[in-house]
Amino acid sequence: MKKKTFIQKRSMRSQSMYHMMMLPGMIFVLIFSYVPMFGIIMAFQDYVPAKGILGSEFVGLKHFKYMFSLPDIWQILTNTVVIAVGKIILGTVMAIAFAILLNEIRVRFFKKTVQTIVYLPHFLSWVVLAAVVINMVNLDGPVNHIIQMLGFDKVNFLGSNTWFRPMIIVTDVWKEFGYNSIVYLAAITAIDPGLHEAAAIDGANWWKRVWHITLPGMLPIILLMAAMSLTSILSAGFDQIYNLYSPMVYQTGDVLDTYVYRMGLISRQYSFSTAVGLLRSAVGMVLMLAANGLAKKFTDRKIF
């Protein structure tokens, strides 16, 4: 807080150099992010490439109405939100827990090795990882061998409507938690070690210190990350689901992205796809603003 007022006091002139340095980036954002937003118009048209945006016929909310008239739309939205929320919650909890635990490790070599190992899956594409996952959990795979040895029936994890969502959430968390923990690790290192020492002298055990010092110290970052992830609540991870799903699990695994993909692939529906994208961004923005408001109300901290 203090820092901010300090910056504000500086005159524009002394910073003009920095503003100049930002200029190319701003122009880039303007050209590639703001100008194309006019393409949103397509969502309210029956867009025909040959006629162009200016020539295509306006149809108002037709595509939005159509979207909600689709018989499976509520099923698909439910799938999307359940999977996305599951990933956000489990992903955040795992990343924070991992960051706290990793921070306790004092042997540098071991710490670095563990870090590298858990980061690794993040850099692999889902096309590759899906093959790994499929081979792990299919009927002849190691997971089912263990289940059988323990005396249970084999489970077709990726073909079962009970297991598909947990599989998607767990495998995504497995892939990303290491990488996501980087930012939390940074947040932990920013906490003044003096606080920990003082608490230890006062007799606080490890749990108490985590609860009263580490977590509150990380709170701004946790809130920021959670709010950012809310923007993606209507996109549950196309790459992953597309590579793992099959008609057998459409009931629990078909999400907005995969549905629109099949739709668009079959019939080149530019306007409909734009409408879906617009809806998704709008919902994401509303949720992010709401999260910001809530954060301010309950913790008196604003995210942005």
Place this chain on the structure above:
Amino acid sequence: MRRRLFIKRVLSIATVSALAVSLSACAGGAGGQEEAVSAADGPLGAYEDTLVCSMGRSTIANPKFPEGDSYEDNAYTRYLKEKLNVEVKDSFEANGEDYDRQVSLAIASGELPDVMRVSSKDVLDELVENDLVEDLTDVYDEYASDYIKEVYDSYDGRCLDGAMYDGRLMALPGTNYDAAPCVVFIRQDWVDDLGMKIDEDGDGCLTIDELENITKTFVEKDPGNTGNPVGLAFAPYLTSGDYGGSGYTMMAIGAAYKAFPGSWLEDEDGNLYNGSTTEGMKATLAKLAEWFQKGLVDPQFGTRTWDDITALLTNGQTGITFGPWHLPDWLLNNVRSMDPDAEFSTYTICDDNGKVNVIHNNAVNGYMVVRKGYSNPEVLIKIANLFFDEIVNNKNLETEQPEVYQYVTTVDNSARPIQVELNKNTYLVDEYSDIKNCVDGKISMDEVRSIESKTNVEAINRYLADPANSEVTDWSKYTSRMKSMELIDRLTNEGKLEWDTPVFFDTTETMRTNNADLNKLQEETFVAIVTGSKPVDEFDAFVDAWSSRGGEQITKEVQEIIDAQ
């Protein structure tokens, strides 16, 4: 992390929209008629001044060009320059789906190449409706060679009609010959090892019960020694609308119940129906569900991908598969590479009356169009004459045009500056008779009709000289020609094939919006019925849902279009 995703999404929307905005700005600049370059008369009349023809080219990743050649400059384009004095300039080159995107962009920008390939009827409709392509009716009549006309006539008009709008030919459609029936490939070496007797009457047709028995024996005896045989493996989409298309489908089994999912057919009374909704379809699914129960269908059916099934075949977990006649050339060759003893026999499935039910393919595959206002629209027809008459029927090509001959035998067909295929509907049977006669020594190599057949004869002769130690590619050619094609030839000659003709192949208004939903409904229901997670009677509920969710409306639209024809 999340932020990056967000930015990526914004960026991707942004890019698409940016393209749309910038492209729409330059749309609508279609010029008038350009001045024609004069040429000598006749189907192959050369141009007096070099005619420059810009093209959109659909490419593949590895066309196998000799060093230094490219899509724009290769033996075919040089031959075209030499013969017709036409110079090809590529406006754009792109692979697969990227090509279709390039076409969309070209349409959006209003800057079409002079000649290009269009993959789908949708896009052609759009081009015609917006008056962006030349009417080819007159140039076709005037310039198409007799042989090219013969090729189109072999389809009884089914092919050219596909590009007709109000009786005018707006594109040169590519042909797609019939490739029915769906072939059943069975591991002959396993059958021999187990001392089984199959198809004892030798007519190449198996009944459903015979297929069941063979599968049962394979599952029980595990001739692949894998410890884990899986019976029949199907891809989760189960169906395919085209015999030349996908493998691993249930089309062969469906045909025994007269089920042709996805095809628009008419019953005896002329009533239009969709093949996915028939009693035959229900019977097919009931049979597959029964087999799944008995353990004769892959227990992981529904989640196996295409590659998984290929792996099941190559490592010997299954020895029965279904697909088009050319499956040995590109898929079963993998099995042979892994197991040099692997042999496949070819059969098809017949119904209770011993007949094999088949439907005609969509006779059209792709369209070549000429930009509206182009100076010399007849050039497209001349190119077709050159590549599908002159080259194909020139017996002395090898000595007269060695470079072109080398291309025909080794380089991918996409190198041709005309990117559709023009083959007679009887292509398979014709090619088989040539190959067979030549292999048997009844005709000489010079009498073989096409160069392709010649190379196939050579491969087959190499295989026959020493089957046990032959190259896999020679084995493939032998299996696809002397077994698959032979089967089709025999069934055709014996009149075993019961043909039906789908009445509609294109897309209607409601199909455009509802097909994704209907396809999902169909795939989901079919898989659920086969795996037993839904009872067979659920099929009736599916038919109702199919109708109410757009199927009825689509049927109405298709009927209207047929009535209008």
